[in-house]
Amino acid sequence: MGGAEEPEAQPPPAQRFLELVKRPELGAVGGLLVVTLFFLFTADPAMFTAAGLMNVMSPAAQLGILAVGAALLMISGEFDLSIGSMVAFAGFVFGAILVVWQAPLAVAILLTFAFAISIGALNAQIVLKTGLPSFIVTLALLFMLRGLSLVGLKWATGGSTQLRGIRESVTGSSLLPLFTGDVSGIPIELLWFAAVAAIGAFVLARTRFGNWILASGGDAEAARNSGVPVADVKAILFIVTACCAALVAILTVLDSGSTDARRGFQKEFEAIIAAVIGGCLLTGGFGSVVGAFFGAIIFGMVVIGLTYTRIDQDWYQVFLGAMLLMAVLFNNYVRKRVAGERS
Amino acid sequence: MSSGPLISARDVAKRFGSVIALSGVSFDVGPGEVHCLLGDNGAGKSTLIKILSGVHQPSEGGLFVDGEPALFRDPRDALDRGIATVFQDLAMIPLMSVARNFFLGREPIKRLGPIRMLDGDRAADVTRDEMKRMGITLRDPGRPVGTLSGGERQCVAIARAVYFGARVLILDEPTSALGVTQTAMVLKCIDEVRSRGLGVVFITHNVRHALQVGDRFTVLNRGRTLDSRAKSEVTADELQALMSGSVSA
Numbered sequence: 001m002g003g004a005e006e007p008e009a010q011p012p013p014a015q016r017f018l019e020l021v022k023r024p025e026l027g028a029v030g031g032l033l034v035v036t037l038f039f040l041f042t043a044d045p046a047m048f049t050a051a052g053l054m055n056v057m058s059p060a061a062q063l064g065i066l067a068v069g070a071a072l073l074m075i076s077g078e079f080d081l082s083i084g085s086m087v088a089f090a091g092f093v094f095g096a097i098l099v100v101w102q103a104p105l106a107v108a109i110l111l112t113f114a115f116a117i118s119i120g121a122l123n124a125q126i127v128l129k130t131g132l133p134s135f136i137v138t139l140a141l142l143f144m145l146r147g148l149s150l151v152g153l154k155w156a157t158g159g160s161t162q163l164r165g166i167r168e169s170v171t172g173s174s175l176l177p178l179f180t181g182d183v184s185g186i187p188i189e190l191l192w193f194a195a196v197a198a199i200g201a202f203v204l205a206r207t208r209f210g211n212w213i214l215a216s217g218g219d220a221e222a223a224r225n226s227g228v229p230v231a232d233v234k235a236i237l238f239i240v241t242a243c244c245a246a247l248v249a250i251l252t253v254l255d256s257g258s259t260d261a262r263r264g265f266q267k268e269f270e271a272i273i274a275a276v277i278g279g280c281l282l283t284g285g286f287g288s289v290v291g292a293f294f295g296a297i298i299f300g301m302v303v304i305g306l307t308y309t310r311i312d313q314d315w316y317q318v319f320l321g322a323m324l325l326m327a328v329l330f331n332n333y334v335r336k337r338v339a340g341e342r343s
Numbered sequence: 344m345s346s347g348p349l350i351s352a353r354d355v356a357k358r359f360g361s362v363i364a365l366s367g368v369s370f371d372v373g374p375g376e377v378h379c380l381l382g383d384n385g386a387g388k389s390t391l392i393k394i395l396s397g398v399h400q401p402s403e404g405g406l407f408v409d410g411e412p413a414l415f416r417d418p419r420d421a422l423d424r425g426i427a428t429v430f431q432d433l434a435m436i437p438l439m440s441v442a443r444n445f446f447l448g449r450e451p452i453k454r455l456g457p458i459r460m461l462d463g464d465r466a467a468d469v470t471r472d473e474m475k476r477m478g479i480t481l482r483d484p485g486r487p488v489g490t491l492s493g494g495e496r497q498c499v500a501i502a503r504a505v506y507f508g509a510r511v512l513i514l515d516e517p518t519s520a521l522g523v524t525q526t527a528m529v530l531k532c533i534d535e536v537r538s539r540g541l542g543v544v545f546i547t548h549n550v551r552h553a554l555q556v557g558d559r560f561t562v563l564n565r566g567r568t569l570d571s572r573a574k575s576e577v578t579a580d581e582l583q584a585l586m587s588g589s590v591s592a
Contacts, residue, residue, distance in 0.1 A: 206460045208450040211439075215447055218436035225418075225434040227448030286438045338438055338489045 024279030025291030027330055031277060031323065032294050035301050043308035052308070054187060060300025061193035062248050064293060066267055067274035068200040069244035071292035073237045074275050075204070077217035077284030080123060080238060081138040083245045083271060085145035087264025090116055090249035092149045095163040095259040096156045098170060105173040112246050119145070120242030124235035142268065150261040167257035180254045189251045193296075196244065200289040213237065217284025273320060274299055277327045281335055298323070347410050348373045349511050349542040350395070350426055354404035356566075357390050364390040366566040368404070372511060372542035377533060378571075379545045379553035382563035383586050388546050391563065392515050395544065396428035397421035425510035429517065433500040437489030441481060442466040444488050445473070445503050473502040477532045494525030498532040505536055512536055513544040518552045530556045550582045564588050 039047060046052050066083055073080055093115050097108040123141055127134045153161050170176060181188055204210040215223035216230045224230050245264070253259045276282065277298060278291025302320060306313045351371030357364045365387045372378040382388045393399040395406070397415030406413045408424050415421040421428070435444045443466070451462040451469075470484040477498045488496060497517050504512055514533070518526045533556050536543055547553050553560060554574075561571045562585040569585055 202460075206463070208452060208459070208461055211443055211447065211450055211461060214439050214443070215436050218438050222432065222434040222436055223447065225430075281438075285436065335438070338487045 023288075024286060024334075025288040025294060026279070027327060028278045028288075028291040028294035028298065031327070032298050032301070035298050035305070039301065039305040039308070042311070043305055047305060047308035050185075054190075056300045056304045057190050057193075057297070058187065058300070059303050060297045061187070061189040062252060063267065063270050063274060063299055064193045064296030065189075065196050065244050065248050065251075066241075066271040067278070067292040067296045068196050068289055069237075069241035070268075070271040071275035071278060071280050071287055071289055072200055072204065072213060073234075073241045074272070074280045074282070075217050075284060075287040076213045076234050076237050077220060078127065078134040078234055078238065079138060079272070080241045081135065081268045082119075082123065082141035082145055083241055084264040084267035084269075085142045085149065086116065086119060086242055086245035087249045087252075087267055088149040088259075088261055089119070089145040089152075090246040091253045091259035091263045092152045092156070092163070092261075094246075094250055094253055095166050096152065099163060099165050100156050102169065105170045105175045109175070109250060112250060113243055116242040116246035117239050120239035121235065123242070124238035127238070128231045128234060146261070149263075153259075153261050161262075162258055162260040164258040166253060166259065170254065176254070179251055189255070192247065192251060193293075196247070197289060197293040201293070204289050209233070209236075214285060217281075217286070219285070270299060270320075273324045276331065277323055279327075279331060281331055282328070283335070286331075286335065286338075348407070349409065350413075351407045351410075352391070352395065352401075352404065353407065355391070355394060355401045355406070356403040357387075357394060357399060358402045363566060365394075365401075368563065368566070368568045370544075370561055370568055370571075372544050374510075374542055375537055375540045376558045377537050377543040377545055377556050378559045378561065379547060379557035380561050380563055381547060381550065381553055381582055381586050383548055383588075386563045386586075387566040388548075388563060389515075390566075392428060392430075392513060392546060395421070395426065395513055397426075425508060426513065427504035427507070427509035427511070428513040429497070429500045429504055429515065431515050431519070433496060435488050435496060435500060438487055440485045441474075441488055441491065441499055442470040442484035445470045445484075445499060445506075449507060469506065470499075473506050474499065477502050477535050479528070479532075492525055492528075493521050494528035497521075497529045501529075501532050501536060505539070505541065509541060511542040511544065513546070515546050516548070517545070518547060518549060526552060548586065550579045550586070553582070554579055562586055 047056070070080065070083065090112050094108050094112040097103045097111055098105070123138055126132070126137045150161060153163055157163050179188060183191060204213060212223070212228045212233045215226070215228050216233045220230050249263065252263065274295035275287065275292045277295035278288055278293070280287030280292065299320070302316050306316050348371035353369050355368040356366050368391055370380065380388065380391070390399065394401055397418040397420050400414070406415065408426070413424060436447070446466045451465045452459050453462040467484040471481050474481040479495055479498055488499065491499065501512065501514070517529050521529065530552065533543055533545060545553065545557060557574060559571050559573055560577055560582060562569045562582060564586065565588065
């Protein structure tokens with residue numbers, strides 16, 4: 001034998017491009033820089049004080065917890081459109097257990113997560129057993145859970161769609177500091193956001209399960225042939241996503257002291273937008289939790305930042321849509337370069 | 344290691360309902376040997392690969408591993424006996440890095456207290472070393488598989504099978520979609536595998552590629568094998584004629 005040449009060297013531009021591809025969150029970091037610069041020039045300086053930044057981070061944290069779950073699920077090749085409704089449903093379950101049953105906070109939290117786990121498992125079983133697209137299955141759950149939240153709230157309150165009196169029912173609970181208030185000035189929901197993102201990022205990048213998430217979304221058949229339990233991986237992520245929704249429900253319901261049927265409205269889309277801005281491919285197999293983390297912060301900056309400017313706040317949806325479009329175009333370009341460049 | 348065949352098929356037939364895919368296949372491969380299985384499209388190559396790799400079971404006849412009768416109920420059985428198949432899709436995920444693909448499903452783990460984490464450095468080092476042994480310098484095992492050339496990708500799949508303990512490597516048309524340089528790379532890789540004492544079943548319809556690396560040649564035509572020939576006993580024209588069925592063996 002012999003005669004084989006050494007493989008040709010990569011030209012420098014391709015090499016630089018590869019570095020970019022290995023860091024799918026770079027797009028989100030760039031986006032955050034652009035948005036920050038924009039508000040530095042247009043917004044009231046109060047936005048960039050400690051108090052102003054906390055205002056920005058509050059919606060970012062609530063969305064970010066959902067976005068971490070949505071990103072992991074999307075990387076594994078599935079969607080969950082029911083997470084927004086799941087927030088409302090989990091909020092209703094949580095509130096009803098506290099107010100109607102007068103149960104202790106610990107019981108309410110455990111039962112809320114138990115509900116979330118069973119809804120996540122239900123989504124997973126329908127999608128994985130039938131092979132139907134998760135888009136359509138979870139769209140059905142989006143409406144069912146939203147409707148159940150309405151019906152349930154009316155049942156629990158005797159006709160109202162808002163359940164009050166939650167703060168009174170949990171006063172004195174020793175678990176309360178874990179879910180409300182702040183730790184040396186930092187709101188607790190921010191710490192939850194950071195913790196969820198850190199765990200998600202570690203699992204995806206540094207564990208065997210993370211490798212399986214990427215493989216399941218990249219090519220389910222090839223992953224299965226390599227011994228990856230693809231169905232189990234996806235089922236676990238549907239459950240994780242539902243639990244993220246339950247955590248957001250618990251945090252926000254305790255914070256406001258009441259829950260209503262509109263809680264989490266359209267959060268499924270915002271979470272997916274944050275994940276996509278963070279570099280996740282809609283087709284799965286590629287993306288980053290760190291990116292989704294920054295994607296959520298971008299979202300918070302735009303929503304809150306506009307209130308610090310003279311710009312009409314209703315522009316924020318235009319802004320968000322434009323960012324989503326740019327992110328999708330960029331991600332699509334990356335995918336083409338990586339998957340079909342040479343053969 | 345005995346000098347007899349590592350794996351052999353004797354009078355294997357396979358029917359799917361009334362369709363006869365294989366009607367009498369006998370074939371073997373020994374250690375340190377590249378046995379080329381040549382056949383035109385529809386000759387039964389795919390069915391034979393699936394029987395050797397445990398996807399299908401023979402309707403008649405049987406397989407022997409180290410001279411003992413063997414039944415592969417599924418691909419896992421075949422792998423456990425050291426029979427590894429590299430299919431054309433390579434079971435690789437283009438968007439994932441070379442090292443992650445190399446260890447997919449068999450990830451190296453290191454412990455940090457109670458936390459079990461991926462040993463990324465070990466995965467990268469092993470991948471780089473194993474590719475080096477196949478004659479390919481991979482500077483960065485962290486780059487996506489999709490950015491490798493077709494030949495390099497094929498070699499990653501081969502190196503992976505060898506690293507995880509294959510004794511027999513079945514290669515399904517590894518050069519069919521490749522250019523000249525890429526083909527040379529894969530053939531060099533096959534040569535390396537042979538020099539390590541593995542048996543290689545090289546399935547192809549390209550006579551020139553087969554002659555460049557093969558020790559023995561068997562032609563499969565309409566579900567039957569014709570006699571095996573050693574390299575000194577064949578010419579390209581003869582093999583071509585046998586494949587097309589225009590002469591009898």
